[in-house]
Amino acid sequence: MTHLLVIAGTDSSGGxxxxxxxxxxxxxxxSVCPVVTAVTAQTHGALHRIQPMPPDLIRAQIVAALDSVDITAIKIGMLGNGESVKAVADSLAPTGLPIVLDPVLRATSGGSLLTQAGMRVLLRDLMSLVRVVTPNLDELTQLSGLPAAGIPTQVRALHQQGCPGVLVKGGHDTGPESIDQLFEHDGNTLLRAPRLAVQKRGTGCTLATAIACGLGRGHSLSTACRSAKTHVQTWLAC
Known part of the structure; x- marks a missing residue:
């Protein structure tokens, strides 16, 4: 069986x-080997409390997971603060495994899920380890630090941080189609799907994890992203 290492926070609403x-x-x-970075108390409408895990406990979880099974890919979600980002980056640097980073900056219900210090450490220490990062339009602006620039310029800023793949999600855009744009150093690919009149929490988690499943099975990044988008569309339509 394919085993995925997932590093993220808990959500008491299950969403x-x-x-x-x-x-x-x-x-x-x-199969998933879970590493808990933070415990959150939240509903579908509000974020009430966040309790970050100690950095040494995050490191210990990652080491134990890697020692337990043959991990083939890694998905990273909520990290919370700079100490957690540093612990994750230091632990994953030697692995050489494909990593999918879902840059969880804010909860859908409101509230920050990554501190400014955490953002700086993420860009400095983690981004260069990642195979693909999956920001929405707002997250892309924040990560690039270029609010007045267009998407290609913002994406180049992330390439310059060492990340070879950037999947810009179009779910928060408008129009009859939801268009995700996969940027790699050798070009970009448009992933199109009808825009559904449905809202669900967890779409970012779902997409990034589905991409990691594809990479863990040896698929190319474009194939993994295309399959993941199809999966999200099917899930949203249920």
Missing amino acids: AGLSRDIATAQAFGV
């Missing part, structure tokens, strides 16, 4: 976070 990651991986027939 996002590790519970959504595990459900997505199960849909692909993939």
Whole structure:
């Protein structure tokens, strides 16, 4: 069986976070080794409390997971603060495994899920380890630090941080189609789907985990992204 290492926070509502990651991986027939970065108390409408895990406990979880099974890909979600980002980056640097980073900056219900210090450490220490990062339009602006620039310029800023793949999600855009744009150093690919009049929490978790499942099975990045988008569309339509 394919084994995925998922590093993320919990969500007591079950709408996002590790519970959504595990459900997505199960849909692909993939097993998950979970690493908890933070425990959150939230509903579908509000974020009430965040308790970050100690950095040494995050490191210990990652080491134990890597020692337990043959991990073939890694998905990273909520990290919370700079100490957690540093612990994750240091632990994953030697692995050389494909990593999918879902840059969880804010909860859908409101509230920050990554500090400014965490953002700086993410860009400095983690981005260069990642195979693909999956920002929405707002996250792309924040990560690039270029609010007045267009998408290609913002994406280049992330390439310059060492990340070879950037999947810009179009779910928060407008129009009859939801168009995701996959940027790699050798070009970009448009992933199109009808825009559905449906809102669900956890779409970012679902997409990133589905991509990691594909990469863990040896698929190319474009194939993994295309399959993941199809999966999200099917899930939203249910």
